[in-house]
Structure formats: structure tokens, C-alpha cells
Amino acid sequence: MSLAHSDAPEAPTTAPARAGTxxxxxxxxxxxxxxxxxxxxxxxxxxxPGEGRAFVAGGVQVAVFRLRDGSLxxxxxxxxxxxxxxxxxxxDADVLVCPLHLFAYRWSDGxxxxxxxxxxxxxxxxxxxxxxxxx
Amino acid sequence: MLGGRPAGVSTLQFAMDDADGVDTRQxxxxxxxGMAGARVVEEVLERGGGEQFAITVxxxxxxxxxxRIMLSHVLAGEEHEDDIVLNSHDWYADHGVxxxxxxxxxxxxxxxxxxxxxxxxxxxxxxxxxxxxxRSFIPPMTGLYSGDxxxxxxVFGFRTIDDTxxxxxxxxxxxxxxxxxxxxxxxEAARALQGHGLHVEVVHAGTHLMNQQLDPDGGAILxxxxxxxxxxxxxxxxxxxxxxxDRVRGVVLADGRVLDxxxxxxxxxxRPVTEVALLSGLxxxxxxxxxxxxxxxxxxxxxxxxxxxxxGELYGLVAPVWEQARVLADLLTGTDPDAEYHGSRTATKxxxxxxxxxxxxxxxPERDTDEFLVISEPRRGVHLSVVVRDDKLVGATLLGDTRKxxxxxxAFDRGTPLPAERIRLLVDxxxxxxxxxxxxxxxxSQVCNCNGVTKQGICDAxxxxxxxxGAVMDATRAGKGCGSCKALVKQVVEWAADGDVTEDPSAxxxxxxxxxxxxxxxxxxxxxxxxxxSAVFAALGPGGAEDAKSKMGLTSLLxxxxxxxxxxxxxxxxxxxxxxxNIQRDGTFSVVPQMKGGVTTPAQLRRIADVAEKYEVPMxxxxxxxxxxxxxxxxxxxxxxxxxxxMPSGYAYGKSMRTVKTCVGTxxxxxGLGDSTQLGIDLETRFQGIESPAKIKMAVVGCPRNxxxxxxxxxxxxxVGNGRWEVYVGGAAxxxxxxxxxxxxxxxxxxxxxxxxxxxxxxxxxxxWLERTYDFVPRVGLAQVKAVVLEGSPEVLADLDAGIQRxxxxxxxxxxxxxxxxxxxxxFRTALPLVDLPKVPVR
Ligand SMILES: Cc1cc2nc3c(=O)[nH]c(=O)nc-3n(C[C@H](O)[C@H](O)[C@H](O)COP(=O)(O)OP(=O)(O)OC[C@H]3O[C@@H](n4cnc5c(N)ncnc54)[C@H](O)[C@@H]3O)c2cc1C
Ligand code: SF4
Ligand code: FES
Numbered sequence: 001m002s003l004a005h006s007d008a009p010e011a012p013t014t015a016p017a018r019a020g021t022x023x024x025x026x027x028x029x030x031x032x033x034x035x036x037x038x039x040x041x042x043x044x045x046x047x048x049p050g051e052g053r054a055f056v057a058g059g060v061q062v063a064v065f066r067l068r069d070g071s072l073x074x075x076x077x078x079x080x081x082x083x084x085x086x087x088x089x090x091x092d093a094d095v096l097v098c099p100l101h102l103f104a105y106r107w108s109d110g111x112x113x114x115x116x117x118x119x120x121x122x123x124x125x126x127x128x129x130x131x132x133x134x135x
Numbered sequence: 136m137l138g139g140r141p142a143g144v145s146t147l148q149f150a151m152d153d154a155d156g157v158d159t160r161q162x163x164x165x166x167x168x169g170m171a172g173a174r175v176v177e178e179v180l181e182r183g184g185g186e187q188f189a190i191t192v193x194x195x196x197x198x199x200x201x202x203r204i205m206l207s208h209v210l211a212g213e214e215h216e217d218d219i220v221l222n223s224h225d226w227y228a229d230h231g232v233x234x235x236x237x238x239x240x241x242x243x244x245x246x247x248x249x250x251x252x253x254x255x256x257x258x259x260x261x262x263x264x265x266x267x268x269x270r271s272f273i274p275p276m277t278g279l280y281s282g283d284x285x286x287x288x289x290v291f292g293f294r295t296i297d298d299t300x301x302x303x304x305x306x307x308x309x310x311x312x313x314x315x316x317x318x319x320x321x322x323e324a325a326r327a328l329q330g331h332g333l334h335v336e337v338v339h340a341g342t343h344l345m346n347q348q349l350d351p352d353g354g355a356i357l358x359x360x361x362x363x364x365x366x367x368x369x370x371x372x373x374x375x376x377x378x379x380x381d382r383v384r385g386v387v388l389a390d391g392r393v394l395d396x397x398x399x400x401x402x403x404x405x406r407p408v409t410e411v412a413l414l415s416g417l418x419x420x421x422x423x424x425x426x427x428x429x430x431x432x433x434x435x436x437x438x439x440x441x442x443x444x445x446x447g448e449l450y451g452l453v454a455p456v457w458e459q460a461r462v463l464a465d466l467l468t469g470t471d472p473d474a475e476y477h478g479s480r481t482a483t484k485x486x487x488x489x490x491x492x493x494x495x496x497x498x499x500p501e502r503d504t505d506e507f508l509v510i511s512e513p514r515r516g517v518h519l520s521v522v523v524r525d526d527k528l529v530g531a532t533l534l535g536d537t538r539k540x541x542x543x544x545x546a547f548d549r550g551t552p553l554p555a556e557r558i559r560l561l562v563d564x565x566x567x568x569x570x571x572x573x574x575x576x577x578x579x580s581q582v583c584n585c586n587g588v589t590k591q592g593i594c595d596a597x598x599x600x601x602x603x604x605g606a607v608m609d610a611t612r613a614g615k616g617c618g619s620c621k622a623l624v625k626q627v628v629e630w631a632a633d634g635d636v637t638e639d640p641s642a643x644x645x646x647x648x649x650x651x652x653x654x655x656x657x658x659x660x661x662x663x664x665x666x667x668x669s670a671v672f673a674a675l676g677p678g679g680a681e682d683a684k685s686k687m688g689l690t691s692l693l694x695x696x697x698x699x700x701x702x703x704x705x706x707x708x709x710x711x712x713x714x715x716x717n718i719q720r721d722g723t724f725s726v727v728p729q730m731k732g733g734v735t736t737p738a739q740l741r742r743i744a745d746v747a748e749k750y751e752v753p754m755x756x757x758x759x760x761x762x763x764x765x766x767x768x769x770x771x772x773x774x775x776x777x778x779x780x781x782m783p784s785g786y787a788y789g790k791s792m793r794t795v796k797t798c799v800g801t802x803x804x805x806x807g808l809g810d811s812t813q814l815g816i817d818l819e820t821r822f823q824g825i826e827s828p829a830k831i832k833m834a835v836v837g838c839p840r841n842x843x844x845x846x847x848x849x850x851x852x853x854x855v856g857n858g859r860w861e862v863y864v865g866g867a868a869x870x871x872x873x874x875x876x877x878x879x880x881x882x883x884x885x886x887x888x889x890x891x892x893x894x895x896x897x898x899x900x901x902x903x904w905l906e907r908t909y910d911f912v913p914r915v916g917l918a919q920v921k922a923v924v925l926e927g928s929p930e931v932l933a934d935l936d937a938g939i940q941r942x943x944x945x946x947x948x949x950x951x952x953x954x955x956x957x958x959x960x961x962x963f964r965t966a967l968p969l970v971d972l973p974k975v976p977v978r
Binding site: 085 | 680718
């Protein structure tokens with residue numbers, strides 16, 4: 001028995017020798033943040049500790065999270081998996097978990113620990129009680 | 136990058152000869168950093184080759200070495216890509232191996248003995264190993280390429296982690312995929328993508344699926360199993376044209392049919408990568424030709440893995456790779472200068488689209504005298520066959536049931552005697568006669584094909600102190616490939632440990648983030664007076680760390696333990712519990728008002744109708760739990776709706792007591808033996824909203840005709856006449872169907888209420904998180920449940936009664952409460968879609 005070497009029974013007569021890699025270029029993660037524009041989206045107190053809230057920053061929908069350790073994180077608002085509302089997710093120091101199918105995304109690089117496409121992250125910081133997201 | 140290291144950290148490190156600082160070792164260069172190349176390096180190092188050789192590995196992929204066969208799992212979202220790394224960049228550095236990741240080798244100058252790489256460098260070698268593997272074969276089709284070399288956007292091969300990432304990204308954005316190829320790879324891709332919610336069609340040129348491994352009958356049964364997953368299969372046709380032009384829009388089949396598609400995955404077989412060998416003047420037929428010492432026609436150049444052609448055979452599976460790597464390492468290091476590779480047997484175990492498949496040797500009789508035994512059970516998706524020649528097993532195919540694979544592999548390998556009753560080859564007859572189990576497997580028989588782990592390897596790990604199946608799997612990698620051998624690994628471990636196997640500790644933890652089983656966790660919570668989820672993590676989490684996926688279970692447990700004294704933390708709740716409604720696939724919510732016992736009034740119905748109109752509720756649905764569901768409600772509308780409804784929450788969203796269904800019992804039914812309606816209303820009143828490890832559904836019926844399905848509820852109560860009621864527990868009519876177990880027959884509604892409370896509390900205190908009663912009751916055993924809730928000591932029963940009462944007393948209607956005063960700022964703020972949100976100007 002010859003193994004799975006060719007799953008097509010009759011080999012086509014002309015076989016172009018081309019790599020089977022896709023045309024779509026994929027980066028290893030979200031691109032390094034370019035020089036974005038800062039937007040004040042609200043106040044830090046608008047986001048309760050450990051939770052997330054959705055905002056619009058310069059026309060872009062973002063979800064902003066304030067972790068229990070006080071750190072701030074911002075991601076795209078819709079889950080890369082199937083568009084779930086990430087601001088309704090649950091968090092810990094390492095990951096954000098989407099409420100719809102519980103895919104988890106790492107804060108450090110946006111990569112999904114469950115095999116979905118990575119989530120896009122945005123720089124966010126506090127400025128005198130105001131929440132500033134750079135997109 | 137996969138298995139990468141932070142930028143700027145050097146991966147170069149040479150072990151120098153101490154005396155004069157000159158490396159006197161031979162130079163070993165490996166071209167190709169896939170499963171074969173990296174395994175050769177590992178095997179060479181294992182034989183002390185680090186002192187003999189300065190090793191350099193070229194890999195075209197920028198990553199460390201990863202387990203390619205796990206890509207199907209990554210694509211399916213079952214594994215994270217970080218978990219399939221076999222050798223990270225650090226591993227190479229730590230072992231003094233130079234990894235030239237992301238560098239393609241162009242050709243080898245076998246006379247000058249140097250390697251020319253695409254980055255312009257030249258690297259001298261003394262010994263060279265080619266391990267360039269295969270690539271996806273892309274059959275010719277009109278419209279497949281957008282530019283000269285570029286595949287049309289949306290077209291993918293399935294070979295590398297980059298292919299897999301690209302497919303995952305595309306799967307998130309698109310809906311329809313056509314997979315070309317109904318072999319192992321194609322079916323794996325199809326199932327994985329279907330799991331992401333895509334509509335999947337498989338186009339296969341053969342007349343049956345997996346025609347390389349299965350006979351037509353087996354293929355037909357596999358087709359049924361695949362189709363029952365919802366995957367469409369087109370056989371005996373090929374794709375002639377890709378519809379574009381900007382990206383994939385569909386494909387045209389040879390018979391003229393057109394299939395719509397946003398993605399096209401090509402898994403039509405693989406072809407060895409031979410360019411380097413060809414350009415270097417080495418002998419290439421279909422693959423790089425090697426002899427029994429894996430040598431090419433140049434004495435210092437070897438080839439292993441899928442790029443190598445040995446005795447006319449090409450291999451497409453990983454088991455032969457391991458055998459070749461061992462032989463080559465023996466030769467290179469001189470450990471066994473006469474080592475030879477004689478080809479690999481073709482016994483394979485696979486898991487395809489969730490179906491276990493094992494094949495060896497031939498799959499149908501070839502001579503008149505061959506014996507052929509087939510057991511075909513299409514309805515169960517099982518197809519088993521063996522071919523026996525001259526009293527020896529020469530072939531076997533197991534589809535859907537691979538329990539006999541250990542015995543058959545042994546018989547196939549060693550030609551061991553076969554039972555006279557041939558049917559025993561395929562099934563264990565119930566008389567229990569001499570079963571050939573793991574005990575008789577020879578030590579060197581391979582248990583895990585994917586990672587080349589033998590029975591002896593597993594036994595050694597157990598002897599070396601691995602006490603659990605998980606520990607053995609971590610130590611040996613057995614079972615960490617395609618996973619089809621896990622059951623066998625478990626059997627061998629149990630046999631080797633002589634039954635002395637510990638459960639994996641984490642299996643007993645209540646939630647993954649706190650390393651304690653439920654009783655110990657409850658004890659610690661009580662003892663240390665931990666009243667909030669963050670306090671539990673701080674005191675009991677590893678290093679005090681919180682864990683997102685554990686929060687919901689802990690919230691539920693704290694409420695069970697503390698009742699009203701539990702300290703609320705909204706972020707520790709799942710979104711449903713934060714906003715007291717059930718989140719839907721589009722981020723909207725469903726609202727289900729309480730309707731005790733399924734009894735309502737015209738006034739209530741009128742109010743529900745008004746509210747549905749006022750808030751433009753897209754769908755009003757009568758539920759299976761005898762209530763009315765308002766679906767598609769925006770989060771920000773929830774408080775207003777609750778206020779307008781003026782009805783309490785029906786708890787249709789929580790891990791809690793949800794509804795009590797009833798029938799009309801003695802009120803109206805001519806068969807009624809008891810007032811089931813009133814008892815149902817009373818039960819729902821008493822236990823409304825009680826949080827529990829998983830949802831609880833109840834029903835009360837007025838006679839055994841069971842009109843409200845009490846036999847299949849978590850708690851079901853049936854009137855049997857003379858004022859007597861039967862109480863059933865652990866029933867289910869969801870994904871699994873189970874008739875409840877009769878807990879007791881009692882003689883008053885008050886006794887039903889008390890017994891229900893005791894059972895619920897026992898379940899709440901002892902069940903694992905998300906364990907429904909239909910799993911819990913069989914797990915602990917009905918006898919045990921009875922021993923506690925019926926025959927427990929007065930103290931035990933008093934504790935149960937007090938425990939449930941504490942939660943009953945803590946009940947508040949969440950709609951009344953948070954509707955009036957939000958628990959946190961923005962509790963009901965929309966999370967999606969955001970188009971209408973106010974924008975604060977930039978300053
Ligand atoms: C999705 C998937 C699922 C699979 N499932 C199973 C399974 O369940 N069971 C099983 O037994 N097998 C399975 N296989 C097959 C198994 O992965 C292969 O048999 C195995 O990877 C072969 O190893 P290899 O080293 O020969 O080739 P590869 O692992 O492909 O490694 C070759 C490496 O060489 C590199 N390379 C090529 N040319 C150059 C060059 N010129 N310069 C530098 N580097 C170069 C390539 O980039 C590649 O990294 C599966 C394969 C895939 C793709
Ligand atoms: S279960 Fe019995 S009492 Fe209840 S409605 Fe049906 S027939 Fe009547
Ligand atoms: S939409 Fe986020 S996990 Fe599915």
C-alpha cells in the first residue's frame with residue numbers, strides 16, 4: 001500500500017511545480033503599532049475593575065479593559081473568531097476570554113491561545129483620569 | 136514566530152576545543168528543519184554526537200521545529216500553536232546547534248562540499264543530510280493563479296503553520312469553503328474548518344474517500360460518517376476551474392456544476408521537495424534516491440523523510456521518519472556502522488474527521504486462497520476487515536472501532552498464530568476466552584506511531600516514576616500526536632503500573648485555576664473566610680494569580696457557601712450573570728420572565744405583548760420550559776424592559792434552577808392523581824434562582840402519563856395516587872437522554888419539597904463545575920445519593936437543610952435590583968455594535 005502520498009488517484013499530466021503556500025501574507029502577530037493618533041474615549045472610572053467597556057476611538061470600535069492589577073488594555077471590539085462582543089468578556093492578568101465561544105487572547109501579543117486569528121491591540125493609557133486610546 | 140526567541144538574542148554558540156580555541160569537530164549540515172531534520176539532530180545528540188559534530192540546520196520556515204501532524208488540531212482550534220513546538224530556537228542554542236531559520240538552501244556544491252543558501256552565504260560541510268520534506272501538490276486548474284506565481288487570494292495549501300494561520304484568519308471572515316481532496320489531509324481540513332462554522336464541501340477525484348487506505352465499502356461508510364457531520368462530499372469529479380477574478384468566488388467541476396466558495400483548500404496529495412537535490416546533481420526519480428544506508432549517490436550526502444525515495448517507496452507519514460532518523464544517527468555517529476534501513480511497514484493508526492482508522496498491509500484479498508473476513512455496520516460507522524493468507528495476517532482495516540489494533544499489529548508484524556475462529560480477530564466474543572491484551576505486546580512494538588514511542592518506552596517512564604497517564608504522556612510524548620493511540624497508551628500505563636495509577640491531579644480540580652478538589656476548596660474557603668473571587672485567587676491561586684476561565688465557577692461556589700454574605704464582584708461573573716440575560720450569537724440578549732409552573736394570566740400576556748412591541752423584539756418564542764422568550768434584545772434596553780414587564784427574572788441564563796414544568800394535574804385533567812400544578816409552583820417559588828454547578832430543570836406531573844416530561848428532568852416528580860409522589864433525579868433530555876433514577880416515593884407535597892432541597896444541596900456541594908445531575912448521579916452512584924439524602928444522620932440532614940435555606944434566604948430578584956440601580960458603571964452599556972456611540976473629541 002502506498003501511503004497518503006497522492007490522494008488524487010490519477011496524477012494530472014501537467015504538474016506545475018509551485019509551492020502550496022497561500023498568497024495571503026500573514027504576519028506573526030499584529031503589526032507593531034505605528035504612529036497612531038491618541039483619542040480620549042472616556043474616563044478610567046467608566047471601566048469597572050476587571051471588566052471591559054466598548055468605545056469608539058477615531059471611528060474605530062475598541063474594547064478597553066481595566067484589570068484588577070490596575071493595568072489598562074485595549075483591543076478591537078469584535079472577536080476575531082465570530083464577531084463576539086469582547087468588552088463583555090472575562091479577564092485575568094494574561095488573557096481576555098470572549099463570551100461567545102470562550103476563545104482566549106493573550107494581552108502580551110494578541111495571539112489566541114485557542115487557535116483563532118489574533119486580536120488587534122491598541123495602546124491605551126490614563127491621562128489625569130481620562131482614558132486615551134491610540135489608533 | 137513559533138518557538139522563537141526575543142529579537143537580538145544570538146542563537147550562535149560553538150563548543151570550542153579548549154586547548155587552542157579551534158573547533159576540531161566535523162561539520163554536519165542538515166537541510167530542512169522539519170520533523171525528519173530535527174529528529175536526526177536529536178538522535179545524533181542523543182548518541183553523544185555533540186562532541187563529534189558542529190551541527191548547522193537550515194530551515195526555510197522561520198520557526199523552530201514544530202509537530203506538523205498537529206496542524207489539523209491547531210486548525211480545529213483544539214490546540215494552541217505554542218503547544219505544538221517540538222524544538223524552540225532556545226533548544227537549538229542550548230544544545231550548541233546553529234539554526235539558520237528562515238534561510239532557504241539553493242544548492243549544494245558536492246565537489247567543494249559547500250552549501251549555497253539564498254541569503255548569499257556559503258557553508259562548508261563534511262556530512263550533509265537532506266530533509267526537505269514535501270509540499271502540497273497543486274493540480275492544474277484554470278484561474279488558479281492571480282499573478283505569475285501567486286495563488287489567487289483565498290486559495291490555500293495545507294502543509295505549514297503559516298498555511299494554517301492564513302486559513303484561520305480567512306475562516307473568521309468567510310462562510311463557504313471547498314476542499315479539494317478526500318484523503319487524510321483534506322478530511323482533516325474539512326472537519327476543522329467546519330468547526331469554525333463554515334459550510335464545507337469536499338471534492339474528491341476518487342470513487343471513494345481515503346482511497347489510499349480504504350476499500351470502497353470502508354470508504355462508503357466513512358463518507359456517511361463525514362456527511363453526518365454536515366460536510367457535503369462530491370466523489371469521482373475534479374475541479375477544473377477557479378472562479379475569480381479578485382479572489383476565490385467558487386469552483387467549476389468537470390461535470391459543469393459550479394460550487395460557491397470563498398475559500399479553496401487544496402489537499403490533493405503531496406510531492407517531495409527535490410529542487411535542491413536536482414540542482415546539486417544528485418539522483419532524483421520521484422524523490423531523492425537513497426540506498427539502505429540512506430545515502431544518495433554522493434557518499435557524504437544523505438536524505439531522510441518525505442523527500443527520500445527508498446527502494447522505490449515514498450512515505451507520507453511520520454512513523455518511517457523516526458525509523459530513518461535512528462538508522463542515520465547510528466551511521467553518522469558510528470554507534471552502529473552497519474545500521475541499515477529496510478523500509479517501513481505500512482501499519483498506520485489515524486484519526487480522521489473524528490473517526491478512528493487503522494490500516495495495515497493489503498485491504499482486500501488478492502489470491503483465490505486468501506481468507507477475507509468483513510464486519511460492516513454502516514449504522515454505527517464501523518467497518519472492519521482482515522485478510523489472512525496461509526494462516527498469517529497480511530492485511531487489516533479498522534474503521535470506527537480500533538480496539539483490536541494492538542493484537543492485529545502484533546499478528547501482522549510477527550506473524551503470530553491466529554485464532555482458528557477468525558472472527559476473534561475482529562471482535563472479543565463474550566466467553567472471555569484468552570484475550571490478547573497489552574500484556575502480550577512485545578516491548579519494542581510501537582504504541583504511538585506519531586512520536587515513535589514503544590511499549591518499552593512507556594514502561595520505562597512508569598518505572599522512572601511517572602505515576603499518571605498525563606505524566607507519561609508529557610515525559611514520552613506518547614499520545615501527543617494525532618491522539619488515536621491515547622486509549623492504548625492508557626492501557627499500557629495501567630498495565631505497567633500494575634493498576635497503581637494516580638489520576639491526573641488537575642482532573643479533580645473544581646476549576647482549572649485553583650489546584651484543589653471541591654471539598655478541599657470549600658473547606659479552605661470556609662476556614663479562611665474567603666468571600667470574594669479575588670480573595671480566593673489571592674489566597675489559593677498558584678502564586679496568587681487569577682484565572683479568567685475559573686471565575687464563573689468560583690462565583691457560583693461562593694454563593695453556594697456564603698449565601699447573602701458572598702461579596703459581589705461583577706467582573707467575576709459571566710456576562711449573562713452580569714446583566715441577567717442570555718447572550719446570543721450576535722451579542723444581543725434574550726429575556727425570559729418568570730412564569731411559575733408554566734402558568735400565566737391574560738394580564739401578563741398583554742404586558743409581554745406590549746413590551747415586545749415597544750422594544751421591537753425581533754422574535755417571541757414559547758420555550759420548552761413553558762415560558763415565553765423575548766429574543767434579540769439590546770443590552771441597553773434590558774433595564775427598561777424589566778421595569779415595563781414588572782415580572783421577576785426567569786433565570787433562563789444562569790447555572791441555576793431554571794424552571795419547573797407542570798401539567799394541569801387534578802385541576803383539569805381527567806387522569807390527574809395529584810395537584811401537580813400547585814406543587815410545581817411551590818417548588819419554583821422555593822428554589823427560584825438557586826445557583827448550582829450547572830443548570831437545573833424540574834417538572835411535576837399528575838400521573839405517570841408524564842405529560843410534562845418529569846422522567847427526564849434533573850428533578851422530576853410524578854403523582855402515583857393515594858397522595859403519594861415519586862421523586863426522580865438525574866434525568867436528561869438534552870444532548871444526552873437519560874431517564875431519571877427513582878430516589879424515593881414520599882407521601883406529601885411537603886416531603887417532596889424537603890427531599891428536593893436535600894438533593895439539590897448535596898448536588899451543589901459535591902458536583903464538579905458544569906456537571907449536570909445526569910452525570911453527577913451516575914458518577915457518585917444512586918446508592919450513595921440515597922445514603923446521604925434519605926438515610927443520612929440527623930446532623931447531615933440538618934446541614935443540608937440549613938445550606939439550601941441559606942441560599943433561599945439570599946434570593947433577590949436580580950431584575951428588580953439592578954434594574955433600579957446598576958451594579959457597576961456602564962453595566963448595560965452596549966458592547967456591540969458601536970456605530971451610534973457618542974464620540975469624545977480629541978484634545
Ligand atoms: C496537516 C498535516 C497532518 C498530518 N497528519 C499526520 C498524521 O496524523 N500521521 C502521520 O503519520 N503523518 C501526518 N502528516 C505527515 C507528517 O507531517 C510528515 O510525514 C512529516 O512532517 C515528514 O517530515 P519531513 O521532515 O520529511 O518533512 P517536513 O516536516 O515537511 O519538513 C521539511 C522542512 O524542510 C524545509 N525545507 C524544504 N526545502 C528547503 C530548503 N531548500 N532549504 C531549507 N529548508 C527547506 C521545509 O520548509 C520544511 O520545514 C501530516 C501532515 C500534515 C501537513
Ligand atoms: S401527566 Fe397525567 S395528570 Fe398530568 S396532564 Fe398528563 S395525563 Fe393528566
Ligand atoms: S466570537 Fe469570540 S469566541 Fe467565538
